[in-house]
Amino acid sequence: MTTGDITETSQTVAAGQLRTIIERIERLREEAKAIGDDLKDVYAEAKGNGFDTKAIKTIVKLRTMDQAERLEAESILDLYKAALGMV
CATH class of the missing domain: 1.20.5 (Single alpha-helices involved in coiled-coils or other helix-helix interfaces)
Incomplete structure (x- = not known):
């Protein structure tokens, strides 16, 4: 394995790790938005019940x-x- 191969492999691994991190962040943001929507619904229900x-x-x-x-x-x-x- 040459130095160029090692560098290319390192970059590929780093790119894969970065992609995984970004996808996790995106998924968590989607979940947070869904939770936020659920909270709005609960507060609307509470308000509808006079609270x-x-x-x-x-x-x-x-x-x-x-x-x-x-x-x-x-x-x-x-x-x-x-x-x-x-x-």
Whole structure:
């Protein structure tokens, strides 16, 4: 095998790896779009049933936080509301 053959083989392998990575990214983007569409449908269903979607989004966000993080966020929000005379 010559140096040229090794270089060509390396380029072929690299091109194959790059193609695989790009195809995986494209597939994941398609899946993410499908999930986004599903989320829109669920929020539309919630709204159709009379629920406030903004409140639901807030609850979902709060549920992703651990208790200490959530309490800190709520304390900061309360502090800011008090500073602005909103409580």
